[in-house]
Amino acid sequence: MFAESYAAASSMLDALFALKQPFLIQEYIETGGVDVRAFVVGDKVVASMKRKAVRGELRANIHAGGTGESCVLDQNTKRIAIDTATSIGAEICAVDMLESPKGPLVIEANLSPGLQGITKATSINIADKIAKYLFEKSEIFSARDRDEATLKIFEDLGLSGEIAQQIITNLDFRASRILLPKIVTDIAQFGEKDEVVLKVEKGKLSVERI
Ligand SMILES: Nc1ncnc2c1ncn2[C@@H]1O[C@H](COP(=O)(O)OP(=O)(O)O)[C@@H](O)[C@H]1O
Ligand SMILES: [Mg+2]
Numbered sequence: 401m402f403a404e405s406y407a408a409a410s411s412m413l414d415a416l417f418a419l420k421q422p423f424l425i426q427e428y429i430e431t432g433g434v435d436v437r438a439f440v441v442g443d444k445v446v447a448s449m450k451r452k453a454v455r456g457e458l459r460a461n462i463h464a465g466g467t468g469e470s471c472v473l474d475q476n477t478k479r480i481a482i483d484t485a486t487s488i489g490a491e492i493c494a495v496d497m498l499e500s501p502k503g504p505l506v507i508e509a510n511l512s513p514g515l516q517g518i519t520k521a522t523s524i525n526i527a528d529k530i531a532k533y534l535f536e537k538s539e540i541f542s543a544r545d546r547d548e549a550t551l552k553i554f555e556d557l558g559l560s561g562e563i564a565q566q567i568i569t570n571l572d573f574r575a576s577r578i579l580l581p582k583i584v585t586d587i588a589q590f591g592e593k594d595e596v597v598l599k600v601e602k603g604k605l606s607v608e609r610i
Contacts, residue, residue, distance in 0.1 A: 402428065402458050429498040429505060435460040436497045436504070438473060438481035439518055439526055440490070441533045445478045447524040449517075462514070468521030477504045484509050491537075492530055494518070536574070543572075547582040554583075 403409035409425075416423045433453030438445045447470075454465035462468055473481070481495040484506050494513030497504040515526050572579045588607070590596065595610045 426507065429500045431498050431500070433458060433460055433466075434499070435507070436471065436473070436477070436499060437468075437513075437518060438478065438495045438497065439513065440481055440485040440493045440495060441526075441529050442491055442537075443482055443486075445473060445481050446529045447518055447522045447526055448473045448478075448481075449521040462517035468517050470522040480504050480506065491533070544582050547586070550581075551583050551586055 401412055403412055413423065413425075435451050437449050437451060439447040449468040450471040451460035451462065451466040451468050453460045454467070457464055457466070460466040477497065480497065480503075484495045485491070485493040488509055488511075490509065490511055492511075492513075494510040495506060496508040496510070497506050518524075519526050567581065567583060569581060572581070590607070590609060597608050597610060599606045599608070
């Protein structure tokens with residue numbers, strides 16, 4: 401609900417209060433009825449659109465008559481959308497934002513966003529991106545179970561101490577990048593913030609924490 405004045409806001413709150421409805425008050429951001437929707441899948445924004453409210457409407461939602469148009473988001477806006485999704489633990493999520501002089505402002509994160517409007521506006525097959533993401537995730541989950549079983553065997557053999565471990569395996573490539581088995585992460589105990597030196601030559605690779 402949009403309140404045009406203090407008096408309007410005040411009576412709206414009285415009504416919500418009387419109906420025992422929880423409420424959240426936001427500052428009105430003038431954007432000419434335009435908002436931005438970033439569709440996050442995993443740690444990427446896979447599609448984005450600008451939505452414009454139909455004449456006489458302040459909400460840019462497609463179901464409220466708004467029209468969507470594909471748009472390119474800058475890195476900062478993408479980062480904000482991804483951080484919003486991460487902060488609520490959502491891997492698939494549509495983040496609605498308003499462009500303001502202070503930068504992008506998040507108004508809402510949708511956990512079960514519609515696909516039709518944004519697919520049509522951007523011509524990006526978002527359902528396919530979600531399916532591929534879920535497929536990769538499932539593979540990682542099943543690999544993790546396998547790795548945990550292997551780690552348990554190592555532990556039972558008393559081999560998980562300081563001594564370097566040799567793991568004989570095939571390499572798992574994801575979009576021509578190497579995905580190492582989870583056991584490697586467990587043994588090496590690298591953290592995301594660690595700085596490492598990568599030594600690479602043909603047929604040989606080592607990673608060492610600085
Ligand atoms: N603070 C605000 N200032 C200006 N416009 C807003 C504001 N909050 C929401 N809107 C507009 O109203 C639309 C709907 O709001 P939103 O919070 O996303 O709720 P929902 O999509 O659940 O109805 C937004 O997409 C945006 O166009
Ligand atoms: Mg919304």
